[in-house]
Amino acid sequence: MGTFVQLIRPVALIVSAALLLAGCVSQPGPSERMIQQEKRITPDLDSSAPVLPKSPVDNLRLQAQAAQAEGNWDRAAGLLERALRLDSREADLYAEIAEVRLGQGRFVDAEQIALRGLTVNSGNEERSARLWYAVAQARSGQGNVEGARQARAQACEFGRCE
Amino acid sequence: MQATLIGLAVLIAWMFYLNAVVRERFEGQRFTIPARVYSEAQELYAGAPLSADQAQVLLEQLGYRTAGRIDQPGRYQRSGQTLRVHTRGFNFWDEVEPSRILVLDFAGDSLQSIRDISNNPILLARLDPLFIGQVYPGNREDRLLMPLQVMPPTLVAGLIVVEDRHFFEHHGVSITGIARALWANVTSGSIEQGGSTLTQQLVKNLYLSPDQTLWRKGNEALMALLMEWHYDKATILEAYLNEVYIGQQGQRSVNGFGLGAQFFFGTPLPALDLHQQAMLVGLIKGPSYYNPRRNPERALTRRNLVLRLWYESGIIEQLDYQQAINQPLDISTAPGQASFPAFMDLVRRQLAEGYRKDDLLAEGLTVFTTLNPLAQSGLERAVERRMPAIESAAGPGEPLETAALVSRPSTGDVLAMLGGRRPEVAGFNRALDSRRPVGSLMKPAVYLAALEQGYTLASPVSDAEVTVSGADGNLWQPRNYDKESHGTPLLIDALSNSYNQATARLGMEVGLANVFDVIDRMGIDETPPPVPSVMLGAHGLSPYQVAQFYQTISGNGFYTPLNAIRAVVHPQQGVLQRFDLSVEQRFDPEQVFLLQDALHQVTLTGTARSLQWRLPQNWWLAGKTGTTDDNRDAWFAGYSGDRQAVVWVGRDNNGTMALTGSSGALPIWAELMAELAPIQERRGQPARVEYLHVNPVGAVVPARCDDARSLPFIKGTEPQAQRRCNADGPASDLIDNEVEKPSIWERLFN
Numbered sequence: 045m046g047t048f049v050q051l052i053r054p055v056a057l058i059v060s061a062a063l064l065l066a067g068c069v070s071q072p073g074p075s076e077r078m079i080q081q082e083k084r085i086t087p088d089l090d091s092s093a094p095v096l097p098k099s100p101v102d103n104l105r106l107q108a109q110a111a112q113a114e115g116n117w118d119r120a121a122g123l124l125e126r127a128l129r130l131d132s133r134e135a136d137l138y139a140e141i142a143e144v145r146l147g148q149g150r151f152v153d154a155e156q157i158a159l160r161g162l163t164v165n166s167g168n169e170e171r172s173a174r175l176w177y178a179v180a181q182a183r184s185g186q187g188n189v190e191g192a193r194q195a196r197a198q199a200c201e202f203g204r205c206e
Numbered sequence: 207m208q209a210t211l212i213g214l215a216v217l218i219a220w221m222f223y224l225n226a227v228v229r230e231r232f233e234g235q236r237f238t239i240p241a242r243v244y245s246e247a248q249e250l251y252a253g254a255p256l257s258a259d260q261a262q263v264l265l266e267q268l269g270y271r272t273a274g275r276i277d278q279p280g281r282y283q284r285s286g287q288t289l290r291v292h293t294r295g296f297n298f299w300d301e302v303e304p305s306r307i308l309v310l311d312f313a314g315d316s317l318q319s320i321r322d323i324s325n326n327p328i329l330l331a332r333l334d335p336l337f338i339g340q341v342y343p344g345n346r347e348d349r350l351l352m353p354l355q356v357m358p359p360t361l362v363a364g365l366i367v368v369e370d371r372h373f374f375e376h377h378g379v380s381i382t383g384i385a386r387a388l389w390a391n392v393t394s395g396s397i398e399q400g401g402s403t404l405t406q407q408l409v410k411n412l413y414l415s416p417d418q419t420l421w422r423k424g425n426e427a428l429m430a431l432l433m434e435w436h437y438d439k440a441t442i443l444e445a446y447l448n449e450v451y452i453g454q455q456g457q458r459s460v461n462g463f464g465l466g467a468q469f470f471f472g473t474p475l476p477a478l479d480l481h482q483q484a485m486l487v488g489l490i491k492g493p494s495y496y497n498p499r500r501n502p503e504r505a506l507t508r509r510n511l512v513l514r515l516w517y518e519s520g521i522i523e524q525l526d527y528q529q530a531i532n533q534p535l536d537i538s539t540a541p542g543q544a545s546f547p548a549f550m551d552l553v554r555r556q557l558a559e560g561y562r563k564d565d566l567l568a569e570g571l572t573v574f575t576t577l578n579p580l581a582q583s584g585l586e587r588a589v590e591r592r593m594p595a596i597e598s599a600a601g602p603g604e605p606l607e608t609a610a611l612v613s614r615p616s617t618g619d620v621l622a623m624l625g626g627r628r629p630e631v632a633g634f635n636r637a638l639d640s641r642r643p644v645g646s647l648m649k650p651a652v653y654l655a656a657l658e659q660g661y662t663l664a665s666p667v668s669d670a671e672v673t674v675s676g677a678d679g680n681l682w683q684p685r686n687y688d689k690e691s692h693g694t695p696l697l698i699d700a701l702s703n704s705y706n707q708a709t710a711r712l713g714m715e716v717g718l719a720n721v722f723d724v725i726d727r728m729g730i731d732e733t734p735p736p737v738p739s740v741m742l743g744a745h746g747l748s749p750y751q752v753a754q755f756y757q758t759i760s761g762n763g764f765y766t767p768l769n770a771i772r773a774v775v776h777p778q779q780g781v782l783q784r785f786d787l788s789v790e791q792r793f794d795p796e797q798v799f800l801l802q803d804a805l806h807q808v809t810l811t812g813t814a815r816s817l818q819w820r821l822p823q824n825w826w827l828a829g830k831t832g833t834t835d836d837n838r839d840a841w842f843a844g845y846s847g848d849r850q851a852v853v854w855v856g857r858d859n860n861g862t863m864a865l866t867g868s869s870g871a872l873p874i875w876a877e878l879m880a881e882l883a884p885i886q887e888r889r890g891q892p893a894r895v896e897y898l899h900v901n902p903v904g905a906v907v908p909a910r911c912d913d914a915r916s917l918p919f920i921k922g923t924e925p926q927a928q929r930r931c932n933a934d935g936p937a938s939d940l941i942d943n944e945v946e947k948p949s950i951w952e953r954l955f956n
Binding site for chain 1: 249300795889892
């Protein structure tokens, strides 16, 4: 009958070797996952101006901004859409998703999402301006000069004249 | 000599063949794993619309177990309105959710606060999603692949002690093991004992039949040697741990320790306690014989025997051993999963557009869907509770059937679906495949077409009897449900009271082509025949199509395709496909705002006014009833906040019922909404819309007039003149230029 040491040694070797290799495999180990998660929860924004999220939607929005800053558009869009499912009344989220689509060069989608955002916004002129501005850019991207001009005029009406 | 040489040559050739067999399977895709389908995950955050009871139901559904201590993932405790949950964590397509302890405080229908174990507030977390099955039902092996390094070392060492204690010394076969087995077989006169090493067991399971023949045993030994020659012990061990058959659920075979841990304990493998690990290892000898759910006493004896072996081999200390054998079996009552055949049917159809069946059966894909377990169970409960009373009110006939669909207006996510009255039965999916006349559910298309043509909600519409001659020369003479005419109601009232005559006349005034254009833009994926009766719903649609139609209304005039899948993930290649938010403007949002207001009126004073007592009065609801000729179909479609639902009730043989949309389908809808309790906030009022007071003939009057009511108008379309309270007759006759100026109070509050 083999002793425990005999039995456990090869297993321990395998397990420890595998743990060493864990950094190279695609599925992170639990502890590493925690660290990654922590990193995500604390977005890497400008350290001189720390922004503390107040709500889950804000939190996701901040993470999306960080992802966007890295050019990770898919991740940014995913985070914003997750936020939208938490609160579909947030017109800003539509503006931000539209801005991600602009960044991706998906101008048709950007225009539609910004227009959809305008239907959930009521009264907030700054948001209206932001959404119309996104519409204008999306239309420019599609070569719709006249449509872009009209959207820009709308944005200007709400205080954003660029 | 020659015979020996020939024999040797044949053996070598045979070895080459076996070698190819061994390598091919091991180098390529080692396991065929059917696609796993998951629900939407429950989001947890302060303010989430989730009650403690709902959360507990969900945890139970997920296979979480209530326990005195929550030292393991997959456990929770409840005391009053507080839940302490040790979450399992999950690898989502967009994020890795860690396993952690969460303290959830509830008040009423919402989650008040969420903290971690050190009392730090947590902004957002999500539970693991509910496993809702495989895409294709059938006799399939299922497993959750786990790398060796995350498996508990005691489990791995313990497996070796129990199944093959010389694993690290032999080269695939154990001479002493074979000798012992031979002796036992010779003495018993039959082949009973295997003497197999882990490698041999793996070879047998991967490549060979379970027959106990000498030929099979010979091949097994040769292949085991070949396998050991090519691969190291760690690789073989990992393959074994993921391969081994461990349990059965219907036609689904549960393989590997990763899935076994979830299946029996509701806890991920790396977090299993010793006694649970020992149970899994003990099961290998006879998954059915030692099944802890069916044969708990036998299973306990087996588990304790395994623990004793572990202790005697020095794998565990005496204290651990004593503790472990004193533990109960600790098996979850049910594996954390659920089956929703109707929804899965939709997922299957959607996947079929982009994936081959073979890949879905073998590639180990993970499919994240939009199914919301709370919405689905709410829908199933609503049907269960309401159907008996509806059935008895329906009168004699074939049993009633139903189909329903819950969706999210903002995104088009299908949250819940019922294909029939019995949700567990996979059969004819009425939500997708039945085509039943929709009756008055079609009317909003007529009214939206009218709004597009310049009508307002205050436009008077004649409800006098109407006769339309069709292109084929036939006369169409729709009559009101109560067989009476109702004078000249305002457009909003003609819709909310669902007057057929007014609607038909309005449709003819607006023009059939315009009405059909609206129907088309609503997003129905087929073209109804161009006959006037379609305006009153003499056309069959599925509940799914109706939901798509109403999504465009609840989506503020934007077409949002219904969607059941969020993402598809490949185990190695990552995210294969994401389904992004997709919206397309089909209507003027302001005109849709007016239509929504009219559909709201339906729930206040119209055919769905019973909602005033069925649901809290301060809820903003909008919807439409539908009843077809001779009461063969009862429909209700409506929405509130970010939840839309369509309900159909009828008989499969198309028999009549003593039911209307409001008595047959609406009670289920109301029960469901009460259960879902969506966030109640109406969409903001568009800047181009203003509310004005009008009298019963649609003229603008001062707010103080007795019969004045406030209606929304798009600026520029409102009736120009304002009149005195007591004036009547057509507005054009009595334009009052000297109407009293509104008081300061009226100006402030109107």
